[in-house]
Amino acid sequence: MKKVYLKDIAKEANVSTALVSYVLNDRLTDRIKPETASRIKKIAERLNYTPDFLGKALKSQKTKTIGLILADLANPFSAQVARIIENKVSAYDNIVLIGSTDEKNENFKGLVTTFTNRQVDGLILLPTAHSENEIQRIHKTNIPYVLMDRYFPNKPYNFVVNDNHYTTYTAVKQLIKNGRKKIGFITLDIDLFHISERTRGYLDACKEANISTQKMIKKVNGNQLSIEVEQAIEELMYSCPDVDALLFSTNLLTLYGLKYAIKHKLQVPEVIEIMAVDKAEYYDIFPTPITYYKQPLEEMCNKAVQFLMSKIESNNSESIQEVIKGTLVIGK
Amino acid sequence: MKKVYLKDIAKEANVSTALVSYVLNDRLTDRIKPETASRIKKIAERLNYTPDFLGKALKSQKTKTIGLILADLANPFSAQVARIIENKVSAYDNIVLIGSTDEKNENFKGLVTTFTNRQVDGLILLPTAHSENEIQRIHKTNIPYVLMDRYFPNKPYNFVVNDNHYTTYTAVKQLIKNGRKKIGFITLDIDLFHISERTRGYLDACKEANISTQKMIKKVNGNQLSIEVEQAIEELMYSCPDVDALLFSTNLLTLYGLKYAIKHKLQVPEVIEIMAVDKAEYYDIFPTPITYYKQPLEEMCNKAVQFLMSKIESNNSESIQEVIKGTLVIGK
DNA sequence: AAATTTTGTTTAATCGTTTAAATAATTATA
DNA sequence: TATAATTATTTAAACGATTAAACAAAATTT
Incomplete structure (x- = not known):
């Protein structure tokens, strides 16, 4: 043996x-x-x-390893991404190192260092807020990398992301189509471009339909989601008692939104409709159907991995900047 | 640079x-x-x-890497475990390789091979059904390993697991205390000891209370959970129309059980009470409270990692066989 | 002043693999 | 039959680190 x-x-x-x-x-x-x-x-x-892996890797300077840095593996969205990436990457006979940042920039930096020290051949990054310096640094080295989900606008960095403006834009359009006129938007108070794009999508759709958004946006900072979402909803209902729809900009916000709805016996959807960004298995155990925007995760992961692999193999100078649209799944 | x-x-x-x-x-x-x-x-x-990691690792024959093999990273239970392990292990300045088996024995073997080829210093395994040969092989080599969650009885293998008999035993006790008399049990049709222990716990508690379990156990094979759980519940209600409680033996079974309850407007808990094994964030969006057995994940992961690390460091001949009790969390 | 000890640093081998260059053995050519 | 060309294999260096052993220089003891 x-x-x-x-x-x-x-x-x-x-x-x-x-x-x-x-x-x-x-x-x-x-x-x-x-x-x-x-x-x-x-x-x-x-x-x-x-x-022997180590002998081979030392000589070839290739580890057949991809580093994946995301917010929190325990969050279903992250776990989903991780699992898809794991599958895609293993098809190339590579494996994945996974690290969670907990949205902390220092953890992000630490993980990038750890992973590059370990000579990963490529990086898939779901960066934290204010990590642009770090991204810039990575961009200037020649380690293959690609941003996913989150990115920075008007920069030459590689990314593959969901169309976040389209996301909320179509969601709001649907709400309007459903006859909703006072649409609240609950989102994260976080300095990430993809999140602000969701706000922009919401605003644009409302503006187009001449719907006021005054006091209809609530941003929660995410330290105590349960309480914060509750407060946000209550403030919203106080300043606009006849609010008839709530759009949540992430899966966790939706979860707490639904909890609130149950706890306070909101009449969903008769009085107020709830719409979500991100798919979740558990929407079906809410008493009434939830419509949600499904991100094109498979496609995003696929593109990201393909790009990385081709980059690793050929060491070319190509870049990638893909914005992919998902679909609104109507609760039936 | x-x-x-x-x-x-x-x-x-x-x-x-x-x-x-x-x-x-x-x-x-x-x-x-x-x-x-x-x-x-x-x-x-x-x-x-x-x-340089590779140079150092080649010379020292230590990679400061732990391999974690679990069923499916996209399953919240697995993701939870992965996240906790990630935290514990990184405290020792190590990192984790994660692989999903999809409950397939061949994938399990493949991952063990991949990880050992990569010279991981230790393995944390949530093995598949019929993987005992493989475990035995690993046990005979001297790579530090520990089974978690799933294990094999009466064998010298290292393990740290939940007390699965206690799990369902206390759950049923509570149901009886709540006045339930016809308790259905929905579990997986899978050849894993920890799952059969859950059946045994259910049976023992019922027997003790002189409650019949005739036709009250339904096993679903897990290929099409949504449909299978639905069928299982319907069969149960057909053969025992006055069933007044349903105990689900895993988180996913519970999810589909709750979906069924919503879809068919079961009167929970007035007519029928639902009880779950495993915590899940989304119980709160079911209209009425769910009581569930919370596995001692933190403690399990902690023990497993500690054992591995001490083994890796000192290369001693210690073994571990821990069965840890969790707690029943009463839905309020 | 020679021998010994202590102090400070280098040499060279090693981990397991890859690969350019060297060498050896065979066959073909002149 | 010597020489060149081809075929088959080995040598040795390299990847980046660690570490026992060797060496050199200075300080101490005889």
């Missing part, structure tokens, strides 16, 4: 480790005597040889 | 790389001239040196 190395095979076959390496990597095939080659291959198989 | 190696520092300080290594690792401190040492340290700091 001892681990088998090149030199074990070499000894057994009475050849040098170099030759074994050439054979097992199918190099120099036109030079090596076919019988020698097959003899070596047979021995390798019999001894169940697998190349 | 180029990466800095020992030799860069050595060149700058006009000494050998060996000396630099000794200084930066604080070895041979009684031999090295203090001025030389501080000169080297200063240069290392100025050049922002961090040791």
